[in-house]
Every structure is written in C-alpha cells, then in structure tokens.
Amino acid sequence: MKGLSRFFTIGLVTAWYSSNIGVLLLNKYLLSNYGFKYPIFLTMCHMTACSLLSYIAIAWLKVVPMQTIRSRVQFLKISALSLVFCASVVSGNVSLRFLPVSFNQAIGATTPFFTAVFAYIMTVKREAWLTYVTLIPVVAGVVIASGGEPSFHLFGFIMCVGATAARALKSVLQGILLSSEGEKLNSMNLLLYMAPTAVVFLLPATILMERNVVGITLALARDDIKIVWYLLFNSTLAYFVNLTNFLVTKHTSALTLQVLGNAKGAVAVVVSILIFRNPVSVTGMFGYTLTVIGVILYSEAKKRSSK
Template identity: 80%
Template sequence: MASTGRFYTIGLVTSWYSSNIGVLLLNKYLLSNYGFKYPIFLTLCHMMSCSLLSYVAISWMKVVPMQTIRSRVQFFKISALSLIFCGSVVTGNISLKYLPVSFNQAIGATTPFFTAVFAYLMTRKREAWLTYVTLIPVVTGVIIASGCESIADFAFISVFQWLKGEPSFHLFGFIMCIGATAARALKTVLQGILLSADGDKLNSMNLLLYMAPIACAFLLPAALVMEEGVIGILIALARDDWKVLFYLIVNSSLAYFVNLTNFLVTKHTSALTLQVLGNAKGAVAVVISILIFRNPVSVTGMFGYTMTVCGVILYSEAKKRSKAI
C-alpha cells in the first residue's frame, strides 16, 4: 500500500510538472515562435477551458465537494480576485512574447519578495528577520540576470543605462513580467484576507470554478476591443493550418490541469512540499526551454538565475523554521 501511494504521488508530481512546463512552453511557442500574437484571447481560451473542466471535475467526477457562494459580498470578493488573476495571466502571457522562458522564470521566482511586501503593506504582518535576509539573493539574482549595472538602473529601468547581461532582454517584456509576478503575489495576499472568514472559505478548485467564468466576462470585451478582429484572424489561420486549433485546445486544457494537479499534489503532500517542488520545476523549465528554443543565455544570466533559485529555497526553509517556533 505504501509503495502504491508513493507511485501515485510520483505520478501526480510528474503530471503537475508536465502540464505546468507544457503550458509555459506552448504559450511561448504560440505567442513568439508561431506568430499567434494575441495574449488576451489566449488567456480567454484558458479561462473558458478552466470554466468547463472545473464544472466537469466537481459536478460530474466529484473530485471535491461542490461549495456554493453564500452571499453577494463573497461574490464581489471573488470577482476582485478574478480581476487580479486576469491581470497576472495576461501580463505573464504578454511577457512571453518578448522574453525567453529562462528569464521569465527568473523574474517569476521573485514572487516571495512581492508576497512579503504586500503582506506587510496590507496586513502589517512581519516575518522573522532571517526570512527577509533570504529575500536579498532572490532580488539580487534577478538584477544580475537582467544585466543591470546597479540597483538604481533596476529601479528606474533607464533604456540607456543597462548592460545586456541577458542577451534577449526586452524592456517592455521585463515590465510586463514584473507586473505579472506582483499581481500573483497580490492575489495570494488578498485571497488570504478576503476569504479568511469561515463562511467565505473555498478550496482552490471551487475558487477556480467561480473565478474562471468571471474572468471570461472581463476578458471577452477586452480581447474584442484591444485585439480587434482576433476571431476572424483565428478562423483564417485555421483554414490555412488546422494545427492552430489543436495547439489552442491542448494549451487551454493544460492550463486547467496545472490547477488540478497543483491541488492534488498539495492534498497528497503539503503546501511546503509544493513550494520546494515548484523551485525545482522552474529550473527544469529553464533547461527544457533553452534546449527547445535555443535562446542565448549568458553566463551572467545563468549565475543570476541560480542565485534567485537558491534564495527561494532558503526563503522556504526560513519560513518553515519560523512556523515551527
């Protein structure tokens, strides 16, 4: 039985890695290499898939019990989280048009830094001093990976003042990636604040069930206005190459399975284990993306990314120790 449970957990982790890295690489391929330059519409496809598959998993397959929205206030809280979630996914997809996956993952690894900042600003929650110290290599690593000459360059992002330590550095893509990382951290903090009351608590699968359709309501008009004619362009592309529809369907399905496997891995292990596995997943994604897309990576960039990952690992350990005290 223990052996069966171990193999089941390994299978879950493998599925989570595969879906997570798969959707990341497919996003990059569609938005950058394939030429489907519509990140808002792509995010809309993801949310439509999450809406449909969440309903199937919860209502039909009974993966988790169905939880209902109990009040109008709770609905508005979920809507606010959904809007921030949309912003994080859209800006993340936009950044993939301009940045290689390796650099994108390096910036994404700074999520703990933004989480700590937002937690302090919004709840005045202080961490142990050791936890804050571990954030120094997290941020320093990204500064090195981006090739900035100094902290001032990183803060003000002067287009005339950075050294191109990362050969594929792109200012707009960098700003979008920072925005996506900050939005993910803000959602995490707000989710803890808004849904902390017993009557408001939802597990991650039910939260996705309600957030995804609301996200679609936000994204549909945005896609039609900001990516004018995208549906007509998609139809024309599908006539010339039907594979674009196949890529979108697979990509959107993987976007849901990222959330499903994330939930199942957490359920069968722990949140801390998920965080540690997530650190390793980022490194794996970087290596695979370099092998597939052949994007140039400088020694400085790899050193900076390695420093960031080490910082995140130290941060996880510091958080674990602070909770144990």
C-alpha cells in the same frame, strides 16, 4: 500499499510538472515562434476551458464537493480576485512574446519578495528579520540575470514583473478576503467561480484590444488546422495545471509543493533552452541560480519562523 501510494504521488508530481512546463512552453511557441500575437484571447481560451472543465470535475466527477457562494459580498471578493488573476495571466502571456522562458522563470522566482511586500503593506504582518534577509539574494539574482540577459526586452521585463507582482497580490488578497470559515473555498471551487468571472472581464478587453481576433484565428485555421488543436490542447493543459496543483498539495503538503515549485522553475529553464535554443550567458545563469538559492532559503526561514 506504501509502494502504490508513493508511485501515485510520483505520477501526480510528474503530471503537474508536465502540464506546468507544457503550458508555459506552448504559450511561448504560440505567442512568439508561431506568431499568434493575441495574449488576451489566449488567456480567455484558458479561462473558458477552466470554467467548463472545473464544472465537469466538480459537478459530474465529484473530484471535490461543490461549495456554493454564500453572499453577494463573497461574490464581489471572488470577482476582485478574478480581476487580479486576469492581470497576472495576461501580463505573463504578454511577456512571453518578448522574453525567453528562461528569463521569464527567473523573474517569476521573485514571487516571495512581492508576497512579503504585499503582506506587510496590507496586513502589517512582519516576518522574522532572517526571512527578509533571504529576500536579498532573490532580488539580487534577478538584477544580475537582467544585466546578463542577451534577449533582454524592457517592455517584456515590465510585463513579467507586473505578472509576478499580481500573482503575489492575488495570494495575499485570497488570504485576507476569504479568511473566515464561512467563506473559505478550496482551490478547485475557487477556480470554478473565478474562471467564468475572468471570461467576463477578458471578453470586452479582447474585443477592444485584439479586434477581429476570432476572424483572424478562423482564417489561420483554414490555412493551418493545427492552430485549433494547439489552442484546444493549450487551454486544456491550463486547467490541468490547476487540477494537478491541487492534487499534489492534497497528497503531499503546501511546503512540498513550494520545494517542488522551485525545482520546476529550474527544469523549465533547462527544457526551454534545449527546445528554443535561446542564447544564455554565464552571468544570466549565475543570477537565476542565486535567485533560486534565495527562494530555497526563504522557504526554510518561513518554515522555521512558523514553528
């Protein structure tokens, strides 16, 4: 039984890695290499798939028990989270149009820095001094990687930093807004309510900022039907990122997920360089390695301070 359980956990981690890295690389391919320059519409496709597949998984397949929204205030809190979540995903997708995946992942690794900043500003929660010290290599690594990045693009960099900050803000807000026992939702139920709310936010943004994108996509499909399959597969993968994330956390622990996440970033960098063959410099790789080491030290410092 132990062997079976270990095999199942390895399978889950593999599925999480594959879906996570897969959606990242496919986003990059669609937005940059393929030339489908509509990141807001792409994000809306992701959120639509998450809405439908979350409902199927929870209401029909009973992956987790369904939790209901208990009040108007709770709904408003979920809507606020959804808006920040939208900003994070859209900004991340926009950045992939201009930056290689390797550099995108280097910036994304600074999430702990932004989490610590927002937690301090919004909850006045101070960490141990050692925890703050470990954030120095996290930030220094990205500064070094930026200076040595052959494909550096200022707008893409700003969008990626914005996406990373929004992702950190969402996690801090989630802890504050849904902290009471009556309002706590597991991540799958939270996605069930956040995804359709995100679609409501993204629809007018798509209409205003990416005009006639549906017509353009249909015209593309008439010339190359593969675009339809790319979008369907990509959107389904976006849901499986969330599903496998939840299952890996459930069958291991949040700390294990954090450690695996650090390694996942490094794997994504290597795979993206092999596939897209984007130029990298020794300085850039040194900076990214320094950031990853900083994140590992940060995780260790957090673990020790919580004991």
